[in-house]
Amino acid sequence: MTDFLIERPLAADGHRRQAGDGWFEVREEMRIQWSSSYGGISRFFAEIVERSRLLVTRCPDCRRVYCPPRADCPSCWCATQWEPHSGRGRVVAPVYCYWTQINSPVRRYVQPPFVYALVRLDGVENCFHALVEPADVRLNVAVRVGTPVSIRFRPERRGAATDFYFVPDAPDGDGS
Amino acid sequence: MRRVAIVGVGQLPFRSRWPHHRYPELAMLAAKAALDDARLRRQELDAAVYSIYSDLLLRQGGPEAIVHDYLGLNGLPAQRVSAGAASGGYALRAAYAEIASGLADVVLCLGVQKALDVDEPIAGQRSDGALEVESLTLDTTWHLPFSQQPWALLLTAHMARYGAPTESQIAKVAVKNRANAALNPNAQLRRPVTLDEVLGSRLTNWPTTMYESCLYGESAAALVLVAEERVSPAQRPVWIRGIATSHCVSTDFMADDDPGRIWPLHHACRRAYAMAGIADPAADFDVVELNDLVAGLELLSYAEIGLCGLGEGGRLIEDGVTERDGPVPVNPSGGRIGAGHIAGVSGVYSAGEVALQLREEAGERQVRIGRGRGLMTVVGGSGLGLGAALVLDREAA
Numbered sequence: 001m002t003d004f005l006i007e008r009p010l011a012a013d014g015h016r017r018q019a020g021d022g023w024f025e026v027r028e029e030m031r032i033q034w035s036s037s038y039g040g041i042s043r044f045f046a047e048i049v050e051r052s053r054l055l056v057t058r059c060p061d062c063r064r065v066y067c068p069p070r071a072d073c074p075s076c077w078c079a080t081q082w083e084p085h086s087g088r089g090r091v092v093a094p095v096y097c098y099w100t101q102i103n104s105p106v107r108r109y110v111q112p113p114f115v116y117a118l119v120r121l122d123g124v125e126n127c128f129h130a131l132v133e134p135a136d137v138r139l140n141v142a143v144r145v146g147t148p149v150s151i152r153f154r155p156e157r158r159g160a161a162t163d164f165y166f167v168p169d170a171p172d173g174d175g176s
Numbered sequence: 177m178r179r180v181a182i183v184g185v186g187q188l189p190f191r192s193r194w195p196h197h198r199y200p201e202l203a204m205l206a207a208k209a210a211l212d213d214a215r216l217r218r219q220e221l222d223a224a225v226y227s228i229y230s231d232l233l234l235r236q237g238g239p240e241a242i243v244h245d246y247l248g249l250n251g252l253p254a255q256r257v258s259a260g261a262a263s264g265g266y267a268l269r270a271a272y273a274e275i276a277s278g279l280a281d282v283v284l285c286l287g288v289q290k291a292l293d294v295d296e297p298i299a300g301q302r303s304d305g306a307l308e309v310e311s312l313t314l315d316t317t318w319h320l321p322f323s324q325q326p327w328a329l330l331l332t333a334h335m336a337r338y339g340a341p342t343e344s345q346i347a348k349v350a351v352k353n354r355a356n357a358a359l360n361p362n363a364q365l366r367r368p369v370t371l372d373e374v375l376g377s378r379l380t381n382w383p384t385t386m387y388e389s390c391l392y393g394e395s396a397a398a399l400v401l402v403a404e405e406r407v408s409p410a411q412r413p414v415w416i417r418g419i420a421t422s423h424c425v426s427t428d429f430m431a432d433d434d435p436g437r438i439w440p441l442h443h444a445c446r447r448a449y450a451m452a453g454i455a456d457p458a459a460d461f462d463v464v465e466l467n468d469l470v471a472g473l474e475l476l477s478y479a480e481i482g483l484c485g486l487g488e489g490g491r492l493i494e495d496g497v498t499e500r501d502g503p504v505p506v507n508p509s510g511g512r513i514g515a516g517h518i519a520g521v522s523g524v525y526s527a528g529e530v531a532l533q534l535r536e537e538a539g540e541r542q543v544r545i546g547r548g549r550g551l552m553t554v555v556g557g558s559g560l561g562l563g564a565a566l567v568l569d570r571e572a573a
Contacts, residue, residue: 022196023195023196025195025293027295028235030235038317068317068318068428090432092329092333092430092431092432092434093329093330093332093333093336093427093430093434093436094332095325095328095329095332095381095382096381096382097328097380097381098378098379098380098381098382099378099379099380099381099386100324101296101299101303101304101307101308101324102296102298102299102301102304103296103298103299103304103305103308104307104308104311104324105320105321106321106322116322117329118329118333118427118428118430120432125429126428126429127427127428127429127430128318129318129319129322129329129427129428130322131322139382140382144336145332145333145336145337146432160317160321161317161318161321161322162321
């Protein structure tokens, strides 16, 4: 099936070949900046940046609570209402990460090994994908399915999901 | 609806880079091969569906217009489908619908994607740049900063719930798929690996090691689909008996005691099985190709496609059920771990692999064909929320 292909040997370095080797490449760079509005969930990020305060959204019709917040309830399409939340929740699924690409946004905050997880805030329908930062990052020690966690806000906040992270609650449950 | 058959298969090898060919040129190579295989001329095409995952990886918005023009198909209707690593399955459904509805008789379904033109001078590795671009497929507000691997969340939840699959069972998937790839001339990696090598390779995110992760490269693959009135026996037709897709985010609404379900795969399979009349997937398929984006995901997929119950995937690989000479061979091409992967191409490639297996034209990696039925599934997207399933059969009905 592949006998129609014109085979040319690749150099040992695999790339950066120039004219005369059958191909030629040019370097291009694209710089794009966004100033994205958070629209109907703007208040979530404004409260975090300005007051280190966590808000969730509740549907006035079906009473379901969403965080990550949603301006509209996906279940009944009603406009939701804001309410405060304690920031306590539980780990639904953890990932112990030992490699990520050099330009991963997470590397601003942590280097491998680090732990991220699905975290469900108490009483909430949906989950955050969030960093969990235990004192002990040994595999499956401090962060497991069901581990109670509490939110922490970073000193520097810019209005992004990286402004906060979670820490496992101490055994006495005081969240410290 | 009219019956639809795949009558042409064109596949290029997966390679880390194809520097001698631009993406429209790769598309041309795959299209030529598929039309040659179908014994059709390009003038007989009525429409085209392009499975092209990422504009940014190509540095080209709307690349389907450029491919269509390059193939000399100006004037024919065409559309582009992009659905993450599930793109190929979605494109096949669109191509099927063109014919089943009566809008077209002969359709080219073509996947093409370059990825490693993206560069990353700091790391000195193009793959870091490619993964940065690919990450934009994730939910950029809520997922992107952290989780490059939505399947990792499903896998750890599954292991916590069932105590399985074990690390050794997961590694066996990589050993199987790399062994199959060694027999596939289109595979990017053709060196088999041992269990010790897989378990000893670098841990990327527990329990997944580097050798248990999918490859990342470039390729093109094409299929020619025709209406039943246009099928000739010389084309060795393979019939589309069931085809379905499902959008259903797997991660964000996981229950506290969730077993790590791959919901779009589950839903797509159930729909495709209902359409095809599949009652017992474990007994009905001679061959399965599925998206082993990581080895553990293949084992979770066994339950979702109906080969076993939840939590039993590890046992299947342990018992050799899905080996090339087992009762239900899975990924005889080598899959994403051995043959290769690039979103947009993989699903079209694997559908072609199932077609070749059912025709008994798969060379050294040929599996035993009994009932004459095969399954191709793909999953991908943000929160592993996109899935497609395709049931192929040597018989039209």
